[in-house]
Amino acid sequence: MIPARSSFPPGFLFGAATSAYQIEGAGFGGAGVSHWDSFAATPGNTAGAQDGSRACEHVLRWEEDLDLLAGAGLDAYRFSTSWARVMPDGVTVNPEGLDFYDRLVDGMLSRGLKPFLTFYHWDMPSALAMRGGWQNREIVDHFAGFCRVVHGRIGDRIEAAATLNEPWCISWLSHFLGIHAPGLCDIRATGHAMHHVMLAHGTAVAALRADGMRDNLGLVLNFETAHPADDRPESVAAAARQDAIYNRWFVQAAMGQGYPALAMEGLEPHLPPRWQDDLAMIAQPLDWLGVNYYTRKLHTFDPGPWPQTAEVPGPLPKTQIGWEIRPEGLAEFLLRLKREHTGDLPLYVTENGLALADEAEDQGRIDYLAGHLQAARQAIAEGVDLRGFFYWSLLDNYEWSLGYGPRFGLIHVDYQTMRRMPKASWHALRAALRG
Numbered sequence: 001m002i003p004a005r006s007s008f009p010p011g012f013l014f015g016a017a018t019s020a021y022q023i024e025g026a027g028f029g030g031a032g033v034s035h036w037d038s039f040a041a042t043p044g045n046t047a048g049a050q051d052g053s054r055a056c057e058h059v060l061r062w063e064e065d066l067d068l069l070a071g072a073g074l075d076a077y078r079f080s081t082s083w084a085r086v087m088p089d090g091v092t093v094n095p096e097g098l099d100f101y102d103r104l105v106d107g108m109l110s111r112g113l114k115p116f117l118t119f120y121h122w123d124m125p126s127a128l129a130m131r132g133g134w135q136n137r138e139i140v141d142h143f144a145g146f147c148r149v150v151h152g153r154i155g156d157r158i159e160a161a162a163t164l165n166e167p168w169c170i171s172w173l174s175h176f177l178g179i180h181a182p183g184l185c186d187i188r189a190t191g192h193a194m195h196h197v198m199l200a201h202g203t204a205v206a207a208l209r210a211d212g213m214r215d216n217l218g219l220v221l222n223f224e225t226a227h228p229a230d231d232r233p234e235s236v237a238a239a240a241r242q243d244a245i246y247n248r249w250f251v252q253a254a255m256g257q258g259y260p261a262l263a264m265e266g267l268e269p270h271l272p273p274r275w276q277d278d279l280a281m282i283a284q285p286l287d288w289l290g291v292n293y294y295t296r297k298l299h300t301f302d303p304g305p306w307p308q309t310a311e312v313p314g315p316l317p318k319t320q321i322g323w324e325i326r327p328e329g330l331a332e333f334l335l336r337l338k339r340e341h342t343g344d345l346p347l348y349v350t351e352n353g354l355a356l357a358d359e360a361e362d363q364g365r366i367d368y369l370a371g372h373l374q375a376a377r378q379a380i381a382e383g384v385d386l387r388g389f390f391y392w393s394l395l396d397n398y399e400w401s402l403g404y405g406p407r408f409g410l411i412h413v414d415y416q417t418m419r420r421m422p423k424a425s426w427h428a429l430r431a432a433l434r435g
């Protein structure tokens with residue numbers, strides 16, 4: 001059973017999260033081409049070559065979506081702004097794009113929902129991607145400029161803002177594993193992207209502070225438990241390397257702890273020149289950190305080039321997309337962050353959820369939510385200053401390279417008619433929140 005609102009500290013926020021490209025419909029409202037449009041248009045990159053041009057037509061149906069958020073008794077909505085919608089060529093403002101977010105934020109406020117903005121959730125304008133995107137240091141100032149434009153228009157009404165969603169996905173998943181746009185498999189591109197993405201974060205924070213954003217500015221990172229597949233020392237070492245790349249690189253840099261040695265073993269030769277000079281700019285003081293947690297993976301030694309890790313399927317129950325369900329990992333990360341990296345910095349769970357193929361299985365979503373909310377309560381009981389929890393996702397939506405097959409939503413979307421239908425989990429969450 002989903003724990004009741006009353007079992008959390010007063011003021012604890014419950015919300016749901018989405019991102020622009022996954023729900024809005026990039027084909028509407030004068031948005032420019034993003035690197036996700038061209039990535040999806042290239043054979044083999046996304047399931048069925050599906051893209052976000054129509055997605056959930058949120059740009060046309062946002063009022064209904066906000067009604068469903070408020071109807072569930074949620075307090076907050078985590079959304080992102082599409083860079084390609086706000087600045088189709090990466091630099092020139094599209095007034096229609098900004099008007100959309102202006103209306104959306106007012107729509108949240110009029111329904112009593114607190115707006116939690118993420119400036120960038122992956123839809124980079126192609127014009128900038130063609131200049132090297134995150135590999136090119138130029139992106140740092142472009143990104144800060146984009147954040148300033150968005151903040152200048154809606155910053156007076158948002159509750160909290162994060163610069164970036166999941167820098168691991170922006171850099172490693174997209175430049176090393178080639179699974180997300182721009183689909184590169186190149187360690188040098190990866191090293192540059194992993195540094196520039198953090199420099200862009202820090203530079204944007206400094207710019208937003210200068211523009212008057214004094215509080216509630218943060219960063220959203222994803223964490224994934226990396227366990228060794230067996231007791232062999234080489235598997236233990238492989239899991240530790242994976243942990244350094246995924247779970248330590250970004251948080252350490254943001255918290256002023258430098259890059260982790262185990263990741264530097266492979267990445268240092270591929271970082272941009274004079275990367276050390278940027279560490280202070282990266283480590284800007286933040287007001288909160290967002291934690292996205294879904295799963296754990298098992299790792300073993302791989303005899304190829306660094307990082308010599310390979311994933312092995314684990315024994316735990318799995319979601320539609322094969323991710324193991326392990327709620328205790330959430331409590332472990334929240335406690336570890338406090339102990340090793342963030343100290344007393346307020347934390348939010350900014351994403352947690354699962355994909356299930358079919359509504360008949362929706363009890364699985366209720367159980368998943370219950371387990372992870374219990375883990376959040378445990379972390380709070382053990383002293384973590386956790387301020388809120390956002391379910392991923394409000395709606396079924398475009399799951400990137402996996403297309404529209406995986407269904408993460410509290411609300412079912414019929415992609416033919418665009419009809420929204422709350423699932424059993426939406427009702428269960430509402431009951432828990434209303435008490």
Ligand code: IFM
Nearest residue numbers: 019022166292351392399
């Ligand atoms: O859909 C994604 C989201 O865009 C970022 N975090 C993980 C989710 C599920 O894969």
